[in-house]
Amino acid sequence: MNKKKLRYLLDEVVFIGPAFIFFLIIVIIPFIIGMYYSFTSWDGVNDNITWVGLDNFIYLFKDEGFINSFIFTLKFTFVSVIITNLIALLLALVLTSQIKTSKVLRTVFFTPNVISGLLLGFVWQFIFVNGFSAIGEMTDLAFFNLPWLGTASTAFWAIIIVSSWQGAGYLMVIYIAGIINIPTDLKEAAGIDGANAFQRFFKVTLPMIMSSITICLFLSISWAFKMFDLNYALTKGGPFNSTKSVALDIYLEAFQNNNYGLGTAKAFVFFIVVAGITALQVKLTKEREVEM
Amino acid sequence: MNKYTYRTLILEVFAILVALLFLAPFYFVINNSFKTFADILIDPASLAVNPTLNNYTTAWEVINFPSAFFNSIVITVFSNIGLVLISSLAAYRLLRYPSKINGIIFGLFIAAMVIPFQSIMIPLVRVTSALGFANSRLGLIFSYFGFGVSLPIFLYHGFIKSIPKSIEESAIVDGCSTYGVFGRIVAPLLKPMTATVLILNTLWIWNDFLLPSLILHDKELKTIPLAVSGFFAQYTKKWDLALAALVLAILPIVIFFLSLQKFIIRGIVAGSVKG
Numbered sequence: 109m110n111k112k113k114l115r116y117l118l119d120e121v122v123f124i125g126p127a128f129i130f131f132l133i134i135v136i137i138p139f140i141i142g143m144y145y146s147f148t149s150w151d152g153v154n155d156n157i158t159w160v161g162l163d164n165f166i167y168l169f170k171d172e173g174f175i176n177s178f179i180f181t182l183k184f185t186f187v188s189v190i191i192t193n194l195i196a197l198l199l200a201l202v203l204t205s206q207i208k209t210s211k212v213l214r215t216v217f218f219t220p221n222v223i224s225g226l227l228l229g230f231v232w233q234f235i236f237v238n239g240f241s242a243i244g245e246m247t248d249l250a251f252f253n254l255p256w257l258g259t260a261s262t263a264f265w266a267i268i269i270v271s272s273w274q275g276a277g278y279l280m281v282i283y284i285a286g287i288i289n290i291p292t293d294l295k296e297a298a299g300i301d302g303a304n305a306f307q308r309f310f311k312v313t314l315p316m317i318m319s320s321i322t323i324c325l326f327l328s329i330s331w332a333f334k335m336f337d338l339n340y341a342l343t344k345g346g347p348f349n350s351t352k353s354v355a356l357d358i359y360l361e362a363f364q365n366n367n368y369g370l371g372t373a374k375a376f377v378f379f380i381v382v383a384g385i386t387a388l389q390v391k392l393t394k395e396r397e398v399e400m
Numbered sequence: 401m402n403k404y405t406y407r408t409l410i411l412e413v414f415a416i417l418v419a420l421l422f423l424a425p426f427y428f429v430i431n432n433s434f435k436t437f438a439d440i441l442i443d444p445a446s447l448a449v450n451p452t453l454n455n456y457t458t459a460w461e462v463i464n465f466p467s468a469f470f471n472s473i474v475i476t477v478f479s480n481i482g483l484v485l486i487s488s489l490a491a492y493r494l495l496r497y498p499s500k501i502n503g504i505i506f507g508l509f510i511a512a513m514v515i516p517f518q519s520i521m522i523p524l525v526r527v528t529s530a531l532g533f534a535n536s537r538l539g540l541i542f543s544y545f546g547f548g549v550s551l552p553i554f555l556y557h558g559f560i561k562s563i564p565k566s567i568e569e570s571a572i573v574d575g576c577s578t579y580g581v582f583g584r585i586v587a588p589l590l591k592p593m594t595a596t597v598l599i600l601n602t603l604w605i606w607n608d609f610l611l612p613s614l615i616l617h618d619k620e621l622k623t624i625p626l627a628v629s630g631f632f633a634q635y636t637k638k639w640d641l642a643l644a645a646l647v648l649a650i651l652p653i654v655i656f657f658l659s660l661q662k663f664i665i666r667g668i669v670a671g672s673v674k675g
Contacts (some may be wrong), residue, residue, distance in 0.1 A: 119578050120502075123493035127486040127549050128505060133527065134520075134546020135512050141523035152522075199418070206404055207412040215661050216419045222657040222664075223650050224607030226625045230632055231429050231646055234444075234639060239428045242445040273422065278668065285669040323672045334516050337609050341629070358518045359610070372522050379519040386514060 146373035151366045164373035173349060174374060177357040178381075184267065184353065185332035192272040192328050193321075196279035201309075203280070204287045214284070218277035225274065229341025232270045233257070260350035263343050267351055270338060275331060279324045286320030287313065315396075322393040329389055333382050354378050433643035440639050455644035462635070463645050467620055468627040469652065475537055475612070475623060476605045479544035480598055487549050488594070491556035492586055496568070506557070513550045517610060525614050533615065540615045544605055552597045555671060559593040560586070592670070599660075599667035606653055624649045 146164055150157045168174045199217055203210045220228065236256035244252030256266045290313065298308050336355040339345065345352030345360070352360075358378060362371030432440045434451035459465075494506045524543070525534075533539025568581050576584070609625040616622060622630065628649045635641060657664055 116497075120493065120497075122579070123489045123582075124502070124505060127490035127509075127545075127553065130486070130542060130546035131509065131512070131549050132546075133531065134524065134543050135515065135550075136508070138520040138523035138527050139512075139515060141527065142520055145523060199415075202411055202415050205411055206408045207415055208404075209412060209416060213415055213419050214665065215658070216422055218661070218665060219654065219657065220422070222603055222607075222653050224609060224625050224653075226607075226609040226629060227646055227649055230628065230642065231425055231650075234432075234643065235425050235428055238432075238440065238444045238639065239425070242443060246445060273425075277422075281665050281668055282672050285672075327672070334518070336518070337607075337625075340609075341632070355516065355518045359521075362522045363614075368522055375516075375519040375522060379515055382516050383514040 142372045146376045148369045150369045152368035177352045181354045189328045192275045195276040199280045200283035220274045221278045225337030226341045229338045263351045286317035290316045318397040437640040459641045459644035463627040468624045472623040487552035491553045596667040596670045
């Protein structure tokens with residue numbers, strides 16, 4: 109090997125080596141081992157790992173708990189993505205209007221997002237159980253007197269409320285950036301042409317912020333799909349496993365039931381679904397982006 | 401179009417009301433954290449009549465706040481330093497020295513961004529304990545290096561693409577080494593993106609619960625989310641202490657956010673712009 113080539117190799121190792129080694133050990137190797145484990149009946153403790161072929165995968169498609177957690181996650185993702193994005197877009201539109209408190213309000217709406225989902229889950233446990241009932245007594249509103257974490261349907265909406273409260277501010281910031289970047293003459297021209305506020309929104313603003321929409325949908329879909337902390341702290345999947353997200357189900361399968369083989373099989377299916385859905389979504393919304 | 405009209409005023413009032421609604425959970429938590437357990441149960445909505453700091457002094461000890469705070473700081477700071485260093489080096493090299501191998505490596509880093517943590521966590525526990533990373537702060541920091549390196553590489557890669565190559569080339573002609581070019585010319589130019597990377601990683605690592613819960617087991621090693629989670633497992637429904645513990649746990653990151661909010665919001669926007 110000549111000197112120049114050696115030099116090149118050494119530079120490659122110095123620059124890329126550190127990042128790649130950690131990445132290899134923490135991500136690539138566990139990913140590959142996980143694929144292997146998913147074909148075994150390993151319990152996580154025992155050293156004899158038996159190959160069971162596709163048994164885990166066949167089992168998990170008949171496993172009601174897993175299927176239910178998938179249905180919950182899909183339902184939750186669908187509802188929370190729509191609600192969180194609508195709130196975020198509405199807040200962004202209001203905060204980019206001429207109102208004077210815009211800067212302070214931006215900070216207020218963003219604040220829940222800097223706090224760990226775990227802590228927010230515990231905070232809202234208190235609000236739902238004690239806070240809401242106190243307001244319910246004062247106001248007599250049925251909304252606050254519901255058994256929020258006690259029944260399957262109310263617990264579903266409880267998680268929707270908390271996750272929209274947490275995520276809307278983040279998405280709002282991205283929508284605000286998109287709205288600010290729309291050239292003002294475009295809006296003014298539409299106004300002169302006689303477009304009303306709704307027409308201006310649907311014909312000018314919305315097409316012009318498609319790139320923000322792509323990002324926000326991508327973020328909110330992946331947050332919703334991977335929800336763990338909030339779920340773990342707020343309902344622990346209850347009542348009766350009705351609000352158990354896939355991420356929580358995988359965690360419990362592996363670390364509570366000690367079914368590492370089955371857990372990794374679930375994780376593998378989860379990976380394929382998450383990768384597929386996010387790739388599809390980015391492809392679909394990117395096609396609608398308007399280039400200026 | 402820029403006039404403050406009657407309609408703007410209605411919008412303003414509406415926005416402020418929504419903001420108060422957004423803040424209401426914090427009112428409940430902070431207010432009740434100063435009450436006795438009995439007072440919380442009687443009326444959680446009313447203002448604390450005889451505010452007491454007793455909950456805080458007890459919660460401070462129960463979650464061992466100084467130790468949890470120290471662990472969170474150490475882990476966040478060192479993970480950040482390492483991630484900025486290794487990802488900027490790698491992104492620069494992968495972009496400026498294109499080759500088949502570098503293309504594949506970059507593709508791997510980016511593709512890994514769609515892997516949910518749950519998909520690798522089970523074997524990760526095995527791998528980290530085999531390497532002696534288990535139950536150590538350093539092991540957790542190394543895990544963040546590996547799991548957190550993709551996004552900053554992606555961000556730096558996109559950012560460096562926009563920097564004209566000519567300055568680096570002229571430096572090489574003038575006899576600057578590849579390390580000199582990076583350290584003296586590229587690294588200073590990366591500052592804006594480094595700020596974004598630091599912000600995104602700080603929020604993520606400081607708030608992370610799952611990864612530390614799988615790696616750290618000793619009481620003395622617990623980070624803030626772990627300490628709080630441990631508290632809730634042990635003292636279910638002891639709301640007087642729990643609320644004080646929650647306020648203590650939430651306070652540092654909120655203070656961090658409020659004091660740097662301009663940069664943080666700007667960083668979030670910069671980080672969300674995809675390449």
